[in-house]
Amino acid sequence: MRFAFAKREITPVAPTALSGFASRAGLATGTLDPLTARLLLVEVAGRRVAILAFDLIGVPEDFRARLASRLPGDVDVVPCATHTHAGPPVLARSMLGQADPAYVERLVETTLDLLREATAALQPGRLAAVKVPVPGIAHNRRLDDGPVDHNADAVGFFTDNGALGALWVSFACHPVVLGPDNLRYSADFPGAARARLEDLLSVPVLYTTGCCGQINTGHKTMDSIRQSGMSKRTPAEAQRIGTLLADTVAPAVRGLKGRPIEALTYGETSQAAAFAPVETSLRVRIAHDASQVLTNPAASFGEKAMAEIDRDWLAREHAGTTLTVGALRLGDFTAFFLPGEIFVDQALALQAEVPGALVVGYAYTNPGYIPPLTAIPDGGYEVDIAWRPYGTPGPFAPGTAEALTEAALGLV
Numbered sequence: 001m002r003f004a005f006a007k008r009e010i011t012p013v014a015p016t017a018l019s020g021f022a023s024r025a026g027l028a029t030g031t032l033d034p035l036t037a038r039l040l041l042v043e044v045a046g047r048r049v050a051i052l053a054f055d056l057i058g059v060p061e062d063f064r065a066r067l068a069s070r071l072p073g074d075v076d077v078v079p080c081a082t083h084t085h086a087g088p089p090v091l092a093r094s095m096l097g098q099a100d101p102a103y104v105e106r107l108v109e110t111t112l113d114l115l116r117e118a119t120a121a122l123q124p125g126r127l128a129a130v131k132v133p134v135p136g137i138a139h140n141r142r143l144d145d146g147p148v149d150h151n152a153d154a155v156g157f158f159t160d161n162g163a164l165g166a167l168w169v170s171f172a173c174h175p176v177v178l179g180p181d182n183l184r185y186s187a188d189f190p191g192a193a194r195a196r197l198e199d200l201l202s203v204p205v206l207y208t209t210g211c212c213g214q215i216n217t218g219h220k221t222m223d224s225i226r227q228s229g230m231s232k233r234t235p236a237e238a239q240r241i242g243t244l245l246a247d248t249v250a251p252a253v254r255g256l257k258g259r260p261i262e263a264l265t266y267g268e269t270s271q272a273a274a275f276a277p278v279e280t281s282l283r284v285r286i287a288h289d290a291s292q293v294l295t296n297p298a299a300s301f302g303e304k305a306m307a308e309i310d311r312d313w314l315a316r317e318h319a320g321t322t323l324t325v326g327a328l329r330l331g332d333f334t335a336f337f338l339p340g341e342i343f344v345d346q347a348l349a350l351q352a353e354v355p356g357a358l359v360v361g362y363a364y365t366n367p368g369y370i371p372p373l374t375a376i377p378d379g380g381y382e383v384d385i386a387w388r389p390y391g392t393p394g395p396f397a398p399g400t401a402e403a404l405t406e407a408a409l410g411l412v
Helices: 063-068 101-120 188-201 221-226 235-254 280-294 301-315 344-353 373-378 381-385 400-409
Strands: 002-009 036-044 047-054 075-081 123-133 151-159 164-171 205-209 264-272 322-330 333-337 358-360
Touching: 002 101, 002 164, 036 101, 036 205, 036 264, 047 101, 047 205, 047 264, 063 075, 063 101, 075 101, 075 205, 075 264, 123 235, 151 235, 164 188, 164 235, 164 358, 188 205, 188 235, 221 301, 221 381, 264 400, 280 301, 322 400, 344 358, 344 400, 373 381
Parallel strands: 047 075, 164 205, 333 358
Antiparallel strands: 002 036, 002 123, 036 047, 123 151, 151 164, 264 322, 322 333
16 A cells, blocks of 8 residues: 645635625635645555545535546546535535535545655555544434444554554534634634644644534534524634534554555445425425515524525535445545434444444535434424535435435445
């Protein structure tokens, strides 16, 4: 096995809107910490796979199409997003801010630069992976006793002399410590965790976000819409949580010993998304509810912003989307890649079938929330509302999450 790491800053040069919260107004006023694109390239017997992570709300829908014709034929690039809510708008289909095609093109150029840099820096290496319990960060925001994955995945890439050369960390928790009152670019707590790990271990760190559709650091979704509880969602709190994550992971990484990797396989499969029909009665109710909110002087700014999104959704035509899943195997280590806002239930299901597997969310692109069958009866924001801000024709058809899980298992 050979590996290499490369990174670039992708913070916008000119102020943009920040994507992720309807209840936020205004352009970015500065930068708390730089947004980055990070690439980890792995090669075994001439087969190369690059794991790419952007500090963005999601991977732009047309990113892979733009990139494909310019990629070397012997490398697969797996694009992921950390899902920070303090980056520029990049999802053209959504109503989460106006995406700039020039910025997406910059991401393509940056990726090609990263790939060239990493290819030139490939070095022989070994791999070791560990799951590290990290209590006290992730909470199920829908159900107090609902499922949570408290484990952080840490994958160390070691040089042949045994030194740690790069680290891949993944954790299933929404990076939304910073709320809608924040107007500065930031990678949120994953950025703090990366920086702390890099200080502690003196190696570059790739961070991916796991399947955390209903998982965050402890507040409810409506808190963000109504801008309540903002006093607890500060840069200092993002720093605290990132530091806690890093300080828990670092000792476990120091104890790892890399092992040779002699086989690499990567596969992916795509399917056209199916959507539940939006009946006329539901459209009428959405219009009525939006009107009620917009004429209610007691409604919050965020509630009115969501009502405007509903009106906008009713007036638009909505295109379908394609859902892609992937699986990477390095020796006996397995990583799955799932699109969008997948619930933690699907990661736990994959890990039950493939013990020790790392499961990444927000891969390929971010078409919105894809709740499991068990979540649909309870409704709520992720089930009943969020598909409209994401600009899909309707909620994903029941069973979509389970079908993606089966498709991923079929790759291994």
